[in-house]
Amino acid sequence: MPLKRDRSAIEILTDDPGDLDRVQDIKRTFPGLNIRFAVSLRRDIALFLTSTGGTPEPSTKLNENVSDILGELVNEAQAEAAEDASTAGLDENDNAIVRLANQIIADAFRQGTSDIHIEPYGDKRDTIVRFRVDGDCFEYMKIPPSYRRAIVSRLKIMASLDIAERRKPQDGKIKFKLGDNKEIELRVATIPTAGYNEDVVMRILAASEPIPVEKMGFSERNLREIKNIAAKPYGIILCVGPTGSGKTTTLHSVLGYINTPDIKIWTAEDPVEITQYGLRQVQVNPKIGFTFAGAMRAFLRADPDVIMVGEMRDKETADTGIEASLTGHLVLSTLHTNSAVETITRLLDMGCDSFSFADAMLGVLAQRLARRICKDCKEAYQPSQEEFEELRQGYGAEFWDKRGIVYDNSFRLYRGKGCDVCNRSGLKGRVALHELLLGTDDMKRLIQNKAKTEEMLRLGMAEGMTTLVQDGIEKVLQGHTTYKEVKAVAIK
Template sequence: MQPIGKVLVELGYATQGQILSVLARQMKIPYVDFSERKVNPNAVTTTPEELARRYTVIPIDFDEDRLLVVMADPRNVLAVDDLRIVTGYEIKVAISTKEDILQAIDQYYKQAIETGDDFASLETPDELEIQEVAEDAPIVKLVNLIITRAVNDRASDIHIEPQEKDMRVRYRVDGVLHEVMRSPKQIQAAVLSRFKIMASMDIAETRKPQDGHCGLSINGKAIDFRVATLPTVYGERVVLRILQKESIMLKLDDLGFLPESLERFTSAYLKPYGAILVTGPTGSGKSTTLYATLNVLNTQAKNIVTIEDPVEYRLPGINQVQINTKAGLTFSRGLRSILRTSPDIVMVGEIRDQETAQIAVEAALTGHLVLSTLHTNDAPGAISRLTEMGIEPFLISSAIDCVQAQRLARRLCKDCKEAYKPSRQALLEAGFKIAKDEEVPTIYRPKGCAKCNGTGYKGRCGIYEVMLKSEEIERLTVGRASAEEIKKAAVKGGMKTLRDDGLEKVLIGTTSIEEVMRVVV
């Protein structure tokens, strides 16, 4: 008697892919559609082609310490055991059609042979000149693959990390690191040297951290990379920061402001003078917000000057100054010089010390619009931070028109987000105010699909807390009130806290409760 699935396929009521998709759900394993799923060429090289064809399997990616292998028959225990022995990895199985797997073997093993054979021919780094190896075609090809894939995957950073037995590559996508490949230990030195050559670093210096940068054209787009090395016990670690021009040309409307928050922030930067501070931890999107604001303010009638460390993005029509501490050009010294060039708007990359803070406050009080960043957990905390730096409270109260705290949360994937009703207790724990007789709202959670690489999230949105100056806040500032007292007055005056802003974005389906809890303390 034929299996019912085979009968349905023969009668034309279902495709083999549809049958296997149902079977995968029953077995609680992934079903792989090769037209939607990327294949990691580094995973392919872990398994000999002969073994892949014998069992009709193909390794397609790494899942933490496991190798993800697509099989026509995932119940073949012998195949799984052989793969574990040959590759040295624990095996995570997935299922697909026999025809699709064989087609993938034809396609990807042909690509892997070109690179894999080249790597196999390499000697260990000690036996060859590192620079010569770093410029060999297979190494160049691998490095280009790592960079191109990172750009295509919307990564913000690439982490090249030597391990005890191999080399790990991770991408930071939407603020979270994901492992994408592992490479043989024997090519580690050559790969790291290739990155250093591209960034004009000293490849012979492996004991000290180095910084560099390079520019490449990828998919027709000019992209800058900031490169940093750090010696570790297993070799030099390299991190590349990907700086895409498009990401900094965003409009404020695209950043995720709720209408009332954007209206409050806009009212501050449209003033001819005063200071606007954007606060938050590293990686919370502060620079993006400032650049988006400068894009709005950048007109022929304005003289805009920035002082940054480093200048990550070049903005047409804006005079940008790079900090150079070795030459004596610090934030404070540079800011003093800028103020002698008749600027209308000044952007200071970061207020790090009392002197810079003092000059920025004085500039805001003498007819300049000053934008800068500060590291505080929330908006009211910026007032206390400036006071701790030694700035007189009466100057702070007069100069600071707006403080905006922010975080970045991952956006739920529009193609797969899943509606559900959480428990009342879960909502209360997250900070929702919900009455006993009030119906629990429907919200969304991540599910995962091919378009979001199975994460359930795609892109990020800002979570904002916009505190505007008021008579009450001025009075509290002059009286050296605590940040908590200032916060109460700000909320009373219409400020949404970071948590409230985040929870509102949960209700409208932009992000999940888990994301808000992750990024908002």
């Protein structure tokens, strides 16, 4: 652990200064510097790293203004530069750098951020910090270029990564304690970028409770059918959509609905984002060969009633899941596909047996998240005839006309005016759009015959399924979102 550094030397804390291999590694990491060693017990070093490397102490302030911290950095860098013209920046252990890294994470959590992006642009331009909130990125702050390596190195130390390795990607985790004794976890990925820079992307995994299935935004028909298939003793339920579309949240909501003392539920996840009392939750680790398929095989020897698998990434996992569902178990999983019917085609293309999957299938739920109209500045308005017709065509004129919706003076849509709560965007939070395809007898026959996607879609809609776009338009009419937001996530 580096303790302090001056112009010509660095002091390293170690438990064994006689370890020649370690000494050579340190010399390669800090070329041109004299190495001085301080010695301590291994357990004391571990305690020191725990208290300073990963998370702030409870007393650490996490409500500072990042502009004030940057001001301190500028003053310190100017003072160093006055002493030594070759020193224009600060190291990763500087107090202001530590506080800045902590404050970025704390602010991100408070703003409901899902991902933090640290994007250096070399020594001529500022490093950009961006937050992803409600699916969209925005610029949070700029860091002067002379601190780009220090802030990146600080985050790598917090994630227990090799700060000397800048040539290849690394990944790790940060456990971060907020001031109110709440702990969050961040997945950290570093990626070398052009110009000898290194980007850091951190995904916030805030441990949370499952959302009741009644509050998931399902339509009346979808809620009824989801509850119906979740109560089945065996079969397979898939939730599909792109990364960040809320699939894991939905599956945990369904598990929460059936989580009772008389049912044994195993889950294999990567990572475990939502914890539920009563579930036996396992985090897989492909690096040591503990995969989703391996976890499922272990679960089958552990007296399961219900198995949830984070993702069906390959044929082995899919086949194991289908086999488990056909031997008396309820299996839930996710897949990265665009729609419910495309999921069936994808599984068959992977080589899964059409008869086995048809027998096992209970339902496929496709999902998207659209930005929600801000509740604090929502207003009703009368749309133009063109807007009405666009909705009608998007829904499908045949289905729209059956509902008897006509354009007149009473027809209203909703929008956000923009306020301080939503940062003048008119949008705050997200609403889920759903498409639920059920495994009816007729649908199973089409799957067994490997029917075309169009045939399965026609049958599904004839049996009452609403597409993602149709469900989105329903939520436009209800005032939850806008058609622009629906088109952004549900139309290719």
